[in-house]
Amino acid sequence: MTDHPNIAVFHRVMTAFSAGDMGALAEMFHPDVVWHVGGRNPLAGEYRGREETFARFAREFELTDGTYRPELHDLLANDDHTVALLHVTASRGAKTLDMDYALVLHIDDSRITEGWVVTTDPAAHDDFWS
16 A cells, blocks of 8 residues: 655655755745634644745744754644644744644645644643744
8 A cells, every 4th residue: 555645745845844944845836825723822723825834934943942852752644635634843942842743734735824732731832932
């Protein structure tokens, strides 16, 4: 059995994101991407377009002094959805983030068109980013 093509897309996304290679990442995000982040913190909300979405990613790295680290645990994909199960760590002053996340993605023609960030502990997530 072969992997769904969106598995390879996500692996390329993770590699580019982890390396901070925004040029490569831009090739894998649709210009009109919509990125949803739940919660009640300064980074929560809906981001429209690659520019807003990437500015949000940059803010994560800025607020954590580059310590934000996602680690892939598992990946599931079909033609409709790609779901990445991640463990994320970061530090921000005296605060630490050590949490499981799920990214639910729509991928069309090898580019992310929409994404949802789902955390296992929304209150702790809000506290970290607030």
